[in-house]
Amino acid sequence: MKELIEEIAKALVDKPDQIQVRAIEGEQVTVFELRVHPSDLGKVIGRQGRTVESIRCILGAAGMKVRKRVTLEILD
Numbered sequence: 001m002k003e004l005i006e007e008i009a010k011a012l013v014d015k016p017d018q019i020q021v022r023a024i025e026g027e028q029v030t031v032f033e034l035r036v037h038p039s040d041l042g043k044v045i046g047r048q049g050r051t052v053e054s055i056r057c058i059l060g061a062a063g064m065k066v067r068k069r070v071t072l073e074i075l076d
Helices: 001-011 036-045 046-064
Strands: 021-027 029-035 069-075
Touching: 001 021, 001 029, 001 036, 001 046, 021 036, 021 069, 036 069
Parallel strands: 029 069
Antiparallel strands: 021 029
């Protein structure tokens, strides 16, 4: 799942070496924290948050396959 987030983010940003993904495992949900370079933040979020919502939708579908709830947070 972490690799999926990294690959999607690398395709969107100008500075792919600045991407950091951290997973926080909980009992019922796994939270992934995505950190990108500040200049790439708008590219990951997209217009009115459409891009990040699409990424979250993909993660939700992938999480259903492994029967885990997954959320994505974008950090500054």
